[in-house]
Amino acid sequence: MRAYSTREVAELAGLPEARVRHWARTGLVTPDKDGRGRWRYSFQDLAVLRTAARLLGANVSVNRVTRTLSLLLEQLPDGRPLSAVRLIVTGQRVIVKDRLASWEPESGQGALDFDVQAMSALVAPELPRRSRAELEQEGETAAGLYETALDLELAGRFDEAREAYEAVLRRDPQFTGARINLGRLLHAAGRLSEAEALYRAALEQNPGNALAAFNLGVALEDQDKTDDAAEAYRTAIAVDDGYADAHYNLSRLLEAEGDVRSALRHLSRFRRLMQNE
Numbered sequence: 001m002r003a004y005s006t007r008e009v010a011e012l013a014g015l016p017e018a019r020v021r022h023w024a025r026t027g028l029v030t031p032d033k034d035g036r037g038r039w040r041y042s043f044q045d046l047a048v049l050r051t052a053a054r055l056l057g058a059n060v061s062v063n064r065v066t067r068t069l070s071l072l073l074e075q076l077p078d079g080r081p082l083s084a085v086r087l088i089v090t091g092q093r094v095i096v097k098d099r100l101a102s103w104e105p106e107s108g109q110g111a112l113d114f115d116v117q118a119m120s121a122l123v124a125p126e127l128p129r130r131s132r133a134e135l136e137q138e139g140e141t142a143a144g145l146y147e148t149a150l151d152l153e154l155a156g157r158f159d160e161a162r163e164a165y166e167a168v169l170r171r172d173p174q175f176t177g178a179r180i181n182l183g184r185l186l187h188a189a190g191r192l193s194e195a196e197a198l199y200r201a202a203l204e205q206n207p208g209n210a211l212a213a214f215n216l217g218v219a220l221e222d223q224d225k226t227d228d229a230a231e232a233y234r235t236a237i238a239v240d241d242g243y244a245d246a247h248y249n250l251s252r253l254l255e256a257e258g259d260v261r262s263a264l265r266h267l268s269r270f271r272r273l274m275q276n277e
Helices: 006-013 017-026 043-057 062-075 142-154 158-171 176-188 192-205 210-222 226-239 244-257 260-275
Strands: 086-090 093-097 121-123
Touching: 006 017, 006 043, 006 176, 006 210, 006 244, 017 043, 017 062, 043 062, 043 086, 062 093, 142 158, 142 176, 158 176, 176 192, 176 210, 192 210, 210 226, 210 244, 226 244, 244 260
Parallel strands: none
Antiparallel strands: 086 093, 086 121
């Protein structure tokens, strides 16, 4: 199962980390801690957050997004993912549509008569299967391919998402976000050395990318290269001292090394950052 850090789901969903953590506290998403005590979000959490971001982009208020998605997740049958339905925004109405019916989550009532032309947003769009040749079409921009890759991840089509990220990099080798996301997919598939190489390349392209440094630290740690991992987490913190997960992970490694004072310093910084959100 794919697992995402707070920073990763925030970037993939296009949301501030503070908003992600707020929705985790309210129960809209339910991250777990892995064996090393790191918060990890599931693919379902990512799907919920990307849906929430699209609703916010359609000018639905934060409170209504929270209420609507909480109710919708309760209404969907067990085992049915959020990506199986489409959400349509018309004015301030949020309507759920699937193959058999349409309804408003807030009222629970059917919504059979609405003006499809008045749609202002579609969530969880249907994506046709595209061959590598189609991904390489002349008119396709790197940014467009990147959005396709993100949507393929949302739909759980990880192999296709990997192909799309690779197509982005063939179109624009300097596209750091695609390099990081491709690394994460390979990382999740257990291809750690390949993921490490992609994260390092992303950092060479953009030394100021804290996410690339953090992901590199996780990949190194997962290969038991703890000294190098600690250095990568330090790099992430040097770029962004507000990177809470990097402080937390570094504190664990320092504690294991016996450097209790430094470990406590980073753990305290982590706690202050969490309290200030």
